[in-house]
Amino acid sequence: MGDTKDGRDKQARDEVRRDIERATREELARFHETEPPRELDDALEELEYPAPADRVVEAAGEYDVQTEDDAIPVAEVVEESVRDEYESPEDARQKLRRPSVAASLRRLDAVSEETGLREEFRQRRDVYKKTFRSLENVDADDEDEGIAFITAWIVEEMRDRERLPSSRNTRQRATKFCRNNGYEIRDDSWLGA
16 A cells, blocks of 8 residues: 555554554463562562562562462572562562562472482482573563473473482573573572682
8 A cells, every 4th residue: 555544544554453462472471470469569569679589588578479280488489599689670570470489399299208209309409599690680581481391391300200300410401491582591590600
């Protein structure tokens, strides 16, 4: 269509339609994210920011964050995270919407119980947590895909091979995931070592 009023109107309608479709796709991609309970949201708003993690835990009280599989206490989500401080209420809410590290550790604990590998998991839990925290720190990976990928791999190893991967293999797999997806890793980080 040429540069006519009808052509410009059609372009404007098409742009609005594309914006609506894009917003719908984004909403569908994020539908699994949880919102903190309203009382928790109010408690987060009342804190003075930047707020240390222990103040967020204190303000959170006994609230839980709902995941697809479980309800995780806010205190556990904050404690398992790499974050020491939150810059704003929105920063704290964002972390509570995606309790990736805590949820992954809980899932691995449950599968280790199922597979009879609980003792070995308890011995390696801190190393897995360190790897998950390093993946959480990868700036380009906003959706914590790396944590989900490594968790699924460890679960597969436990169920199919009846063993837990070593800390070295886990770190190498996480590093490879980041590099394959174009996520930059610093040489002085846990994953870059």
